[in-house]
Amino acid sequence: xRIDAVVLGLSPTGLYALRELHAAGxxxxxxxxxxxxxxxxxxxxxxxxxxxxxxxxxxxxxxxxTQAAPPLLLPTNDHYIELLGARRDELAPRFRFAGCxxxxxxxxxxxxxxxxxxxxxxxxxxxxxLLADAQALxxxxxxxxxxxxxxxxxxxxxxxxxxxxxxxxxxxxxxxRQLAATVPRDSGAWLVQEIVPGPESEITVFGAYVDATGRxxxxxxxxxxxxxPPGFGSASLALSAxxxxxxxxxxxxxxxxxxxxxxxxxxxxxxxxxxxxLIEINPRPTLWFALSHAAGKRIAAACARDLRGExxxxxxxxxxxxxxxYALKDLAAAxxxxxxxxxFVLPAPQTAAAAGACGRSWAVFDxxxxxPALMEPLLFLRKLFAGRA
Numbered sequence: 369x370r371i372d373a374v375v376l377g378l379s380p381t382g383l384y385a386l387r388e389l390h391a392a393g394x395x396x397x398x399x400x401x402x403x404x405x406x407x408x409x410x411x412x413x414x415x416x417x418x419x420x421x422x423x424x425x426x427x428x429x430x431x432x433x434t435q436a437a438p439p440l441l442l443p444t445n446d447h448y449i450e451l452l453g454a455r456r457d458e459l460a461p462r463f464r465f466a467g468c469x470x471x472x473x474x475x476x477x478x479x480x481x482x483x484x485x486x487x488x489x490x491x492x493x494x495x496x497x498l499l500a501d502a503q504a505l506x507x508x509x510x511x512x513x514x515x516x517x518x519x520x521x522x523x524x525x526x527x528x529x530x531x532x533x534x535x536x537x538x539x540x541x542x543x544x545r546q547l548a549a550t551v552p553r554d555s556g557a558w559l560v561q562e563i564v565p566g567p568e569s570e571i572t573v574f575g576a577y578v579d580a581t582g583r584x585x586x587x588x589x590x591x592x593x594x595x596x597p598p599g600f601g602s603a604s605l606a607l608s609a610x611x612x613x614x615x616x617x618x619x620x621x622x623x624x625x626x627x628x629x630x631x632x633x634x635x636x637x638x639x640x641x642x643x644x645x646l647i648e649i650n651p652r653p654t655l656w657f658a659l660s661h662a663a664g665k666r667i668a669a670a671c672a673r674d675l676r677g678e679x680x681x682x683x684x685x686x687x688x689x690x691x692x693x694y695a696l697k698d699l700a701a702a703x704x705x706x707x708x709x710x711x712f713v714l715p716a717p718q719t720a721a722a723a724g725a726c727g728r729s730w731a732v733f734d735x736x737x738x739x740p741a742l743m744e745p746l747l748f749l750r751k752l753f754a755g756r757a
Contacts, residue, residue: 377399379445380731383731479561498559502552502554563714568592582626593717598705606656
């Protein structure tokens, strides 16, 4: 059986990659550690579950033994990015994958290293501090901008103090000082991140495949309207809408750091100074990339064509005004703002632009490939019950 590409990850993000590569004429396989909705897509020639990385790598080598040409490896989550980085020398002779997994991707995934990278290149980004212990947190509280969030480096040491929460939020410096004073002295290091104020609907995103020369192919820009978890999660409602500044800042920075591969950048406009602040760069496809496909862009396909030595496809202008929704998560996000939004650290997002959409796209649902949408709620319930067991 011919396999041109293996999508690593079977989440809705992996589903986007499977569908786009299949539509471009490639024979695609999927792999993951647990079943996701993409496992049930007719876009996959085959798919398999690997209990651990050793089993996956062994399976990949067996696949390579049967192929006339090296297959493409496309990671769609951070775990598989780290795997490609760790096993690059072993896999590179037998597979094709983007150059970012040899170095810069690791910097983009680490909050502190990413912050330092932005600072070196003069790109505005929210502040990040790793403080060695509760005393260091207490000492720095007066100088950290607020609002901000706090995460323990050693979750198990702070679990009783967190009382089920994954992070803490300080809206003001007084709140931060109070938190710092009550943090257990033996809770270990704390990561503090500045929160850019304003609604999450002020977030713009850029996606593209950046080739080895630094040229961004199939560049796409959209605006988040809502996300889940609220304030600090992935898009749940987004609209294709070009933003020249987001596009330019993204392309210039990616070229400056020598990035090669698929990426999704995220900016938020800071109402305090009017500047776009770079929140993160994902060195892979992201959840909202199905919107780029609906708007006429072919990011995953551009990566496959380039790494396989095929000529680039025509790069048409994106179609603005297409609305994308991840229904399950967006319902939860909308419910959160209706019931608890008044007490949240950020104001409710502005979603009125959704009413003027000229087209619609979904994270999972596709009438031509219906099984993933049917299976996703069942997989979610299974995961929920497993977590409670």
